[in-house]
Amino acid sequence: MGHKLAWLRGYLGITLGAAVTAVALNMFLIPNKVAAGGVSGLATVLHYTFGLPVGMTMLALNIPLFLGSVKVLGARFGINTLFGAAVLAAAIDIMAPFTPVLTSDLLLNSLYGGVLSGIGMGLVFKFKGTTAGTDLAAAIINKLFGVSIGQALLGVDFFVIALAGLVFNSAELSLYALISLFVTTQIIDLVQEGPSSAKAFVIMTNCPAQVAKAILEKLGRGVTFLSGRGAYTNTQRDVVFCVVSTSEVSYMKELIYKLDRKAFVIVADAHEVLGEGFKSH
Structure with a gap:
């Protein structure tokens, strides 16, 4: 049926x-x-x-x-x-x-x-x-x-x-x-x-654990660690990935740069986000 x-x-x-x-x-x-x-x-x-x-x-x-x-x-x-x-x-x-x-x-x-x-x-x-x-x-x-x-x-x-x-x-x-x-x-x-309803953050920082903890505690958003390796330095590091609503973008940036002024951050449009904290499947 x-x-x-x-x-x-x-x-x-x-x-x-x-x-x-x-x-x-x-x-x-x-x-x-x-x-x-x-x-x-x-x-x-x-x-x-x-x-x-x-x-x-x-x-x-x-x-x-x-x-x-x-x-x-x-x-x-x-x-x-x-x-x-x-x-x-x-x-x-x-x-x-x-x-x-x-x-x-x-x-x-x-x-x-x-x-x-x-x-x-x-x-x-x-x-x-x-x-x-x-x-x-x-x-x-x-x-x-x-x-x-x-x-x-x-x-x-x-x-x-x-x-x-x-x-x-x-x-x-x-x-x-x-x-x-x-x-x-x-x-x-x-x-x-769909219209851009959220923003995806890819954060490369020297303090990924602290950044992830701040996002979890202050924004209540889920965070994922991605494994990355710098091509120039050949050093292994965790890359922080997180999706937030558009209204939380400014606060998200503030959280990141309070902890690491030299963090490299990519902010991209997320046209559709399905799952916890966003739209259901």
């Missing part, structure tokens, strides 16, 4: 994400010719050139990409990929007549379209789905030519954006599309990882 509920929740999450992405495309991007890379951008260009429906064009473009990825990369792309691509394509075409266009301002459309697309795609990825598209093309290029997936993805998206600029005869539209693409990628990461 639990497995069935998890399965159902996953597909509902993918459907919700696809619907949000469809709203972003229909409300902000497609009506204003902002082709922010990917299969959706290419479908937007074809829509204005030949009058083809965006959703079904996306699905038609995704099918050979999916088949090619299975042939080149193996059958590791399952039903979730086809489901996500089909639901997004259907949602775009079904919702298009009922979705209002709120503004003709290109900057607003690029920003809000990017934010909503990022939320939608982030939800799809969060529920272990994908809408196929240029990530599959990038994976194929990586396998065939050895180009990194990140570079391949950037190259494919840049090609689509440049093509849109040529077809629409507007460099301005390409520049706005780049803004939208950047916003989308940032929001996808935010949805998947």
Whole structure:
């Protein structure tokens, strides 16, 4: 029963994400010719050139990409990929007549379209789905030519954006599309990882025991000793690792530097912390 509920929740999450992405495309991007890379951008260009429906064009473009990825990369792309691509394509075409266009301002459309697309795609990825598209093309290029997936993805998206600029005869539209693409990628990461809710401290000090004791007693946070060795001095020492809430960062620094003014401290964002003292699993 639990497995069935998890399965159902996953597909509902993918459907919700696809619907949000469809709203972003229909409300902000497609009506204003902002082709922010990917299969959706290419479908937007074809829509204005030949009058083809965006959703079904996306699905038609995704099918050979999916088949090619299975042939080149193996059958590791399952039903979730086809489901996500089909639901997004259907949602775009079904919702298009009922979705209002709120503004003709290109900057607003690029920003809000990017934010909503990022939320939608982030939800799809969060529920272990994908809408196929240029990530599959990038994976194929990586396998065939050895180009990194990140570079391949950037190259494919840049090609689509440049093509849109040529077809629409507007460099301005390409520049706005780049803004939208950047916003989308940032929001996808935010949805998947969550906002920075804590800070991770890596502390290299000559008095690790005293620092650990102060953190335990004053902040009540758990501390872990990591074994480290200096490359220059070749000396072995304990490295103190601890995660605290953002409101405790200043106090944490004060505790450390009261004990060791020469301590070397790294403070990093921790987007999601699960366990005692933080969020439950």
